[in-house]
Amino acid sequence: MWYYLSYFATSIIKSINVKLPKTAKETAGIYLHIPFCKKACHYCNFHFSTSMRHQPEMIDAMLTEIALQQGYLENLPVASVYFGGGTPSVLETSAINQLLQRIEQFHDILPDAEITLEANPDDLTTAKLQQLSETKINRLSIGIQSFFDKDLEFMNRAHNSEEAIACIRNAQEVGFQNLTVDLIYGTPTMTNEEWRKNLQTVFDLNIPHVSCYCLTVEPKTALEHFVKTGKSKDVNEEQVAEQFQILVEEMTKYGYLHYEISNFAKPDFFAVHNGNYWKGKKYLGIGPSAHSFNGQSRQWNVANNAQYIKSLQENKLHYEVETLTTRDRYNEYIMTGLRTIWGVDLIKIEAFDIAVKTHFIDKSKQYLLQGLMIQEGNHYKLTSKGRLLSDGIISELFWI
Ligand code: SF4
Numbered sequence: 516m517w518y519y520l521s522y523f524a525t526s527i528i529k530s531i532n533v534k535l536p537k538t539a540k541e542t543a544g545i546y547l548h549i550p551f552c553k554k555a556c557h558y559c560n561f562h563f564s565t566s567m568r569h570q571p572e573m574i575d576a577m578l579t580e581i582a583l584q585q586g587y588l589e590n591l592p593v594a595s596v597y598f599g600g601g602t603p604s605v606l607e608t609s610a611i612n613q614l615l616q617r618i619e620q621f622h623d624i625l626p627d628a629e630i631t632l633e634a635n636p637d638d639l640t641t642a643k644l645q646q647l648s649e650t651k652i653n654r655l656s657i658g659i660q661s662f663f664d665k666d667l668e669f670m671n672r673a674h675n676s677e678e679a680i681a682c683i684r685n686a687q688e689v690g691f692q693n694l695t696v697d698l699i700y701g702t703p704t705m706t707n708e709e710w711r712k713n714l715q716t717v718f719d720l721n722i723p724h725v726s727c728y729c730l731t732v733e734p735k736t737a738l739e740h741f742v743k744t745g746k747s748k749d750v751n752e753e754q755v756a757e758q759f760q761i762l763v764e765e766m767t768k769y770g771y772l773h774y775e776i777s778n779f780a781k782p783d784f785f786a787v788h789n790g791n792y793w794k795g796k797k798y799l800g801i802g803p804s805a806h807s808f809n810g811q812s813r814q815w816n817v818a819n820n821a822q823y824i825k826s827l828q829e830n831k832l833h834y835e836v837e838t839l840t841t842r843d844r845y846n847e848y849i850m851t852g853l854r855t856i857w858g859v860d861l862i863k864i865e866a867f868d869i870a871v872k873t874h875f876i877d878k879s880k881q882y883l884l885q886g887l888m889i890q891e892g893n894h895y896k897l898t899s900k901g902r903l904l905s906d907g908i909i910s911e912l913f914w915i
Pocket of ligand 1: 551552554555556559560561563600601602635658
């Protein structure tokens with residue numbers, strides 16, 4: 516069911532905004548979904564449009580939503596702001612500044628907050644990087660995916676390998692040291708040797724954080740169509756397992772901490788924003804399809820640019836909401852916690868329900884015996900062997 520909430524005009528809300536003093540150490544995050552991309556990548560099922568026509572209206576709508584949603588985080592200090600999408604780097608720097616200023620108007624952004632912009636290499640010209648370095652963005656998340664042109668063509672990415680390398684060097688030159696790149700493995704066009712070369716390029720470029728995702732054939736994507744019609748090979752599970760193994764070995768060799776199944780970082784470069792999701796912290800999502808979480812319920816905005824803009828032009832929020840049950844919250848905790856090096860805490864599990872604790876202890880016994888999990892005091896974690904089988908283990912531990 517969709518909920519439409521009417522509020523006072525934005526101008527009235529702005530005038531009643533009051534920032535309460537910080538009373539707790541708890542922090543929150545803000546996510547902004549920028550739903551525009553130059554090209555549709557064949558594997559992608561995120562919400563975006565390749566038409567840039569309604570960008571100004573979209574920014575206005577997001578500015579309005581920030582004002583309308585000012586109370587959602589209950590004045591918690593904000594430790595991270597994340598521009599995701601879509602492709603936020605297609606925005607003019609002035610639009611990024613406008614959005615940040617509007618957030619600052621309603622929220623207490625911590626002085627050391629992580630402010631990330633997702634960017635694609637073809638947008639990161641030297642001039643654009645220079646402009647971005649003059650904003651409050653202090654971390655770039657660059658969608659590299661591969662340093663080989665044949666993989667990039669297979670994925671239908673908008674950039675080439677030359678641009679991928681140049682943008683990283685140029686970003687470092689203008690002062691962005693806090694960089695993360697996304698890479699994809701399991702691509703049918705990429706051999707294990709080429710995967711090693713991709714990782715070596717990351718090490719040579721001295722990139723402190725890397726997110727590596729396995730290529731997934733998502734429903735209703737061009738890739739799914741190509742696989743079904745035989746135009747593309749399907750993802751090979753054996754190749755995926757081998758490349759994941761190579762990934763973990765190489766990253767460890769070069770001093771990266773495997774702190775979450777898909778994420779590797781040098782010490783001091785763990786992602787604050789993603790960490791907040793994994794730790795169950797509250798966050799506010801702005802923009803079409805963006806999700807928000809306040810500890811008790813989750814809500815997600817309409818995934819349609821025209822409908823989103825229209826609602827906000829009428830000062831209405833357009834979202835769907837789901838109240839989370841104890842079971843939902845336990846299952847989420849298991850799903851996110853066990854993917855990290857911190858694992859899950861029995862005390863927190865007991866706080867959900869004593870029966871859940873019994874269920875968890877019973878189910879995890881077999882994995883402890885098989886060396887797939889370890890117990891350190893109250894903490895349960897997956898071993899590196901267990902991480903290879905994480906999906907199966909996690910679903911067995913769910914409380915159904
Ligand atoms: S740039 Fe990112 S969001 Fe856009 S189509 Fe490609 S993968 Fe999807």
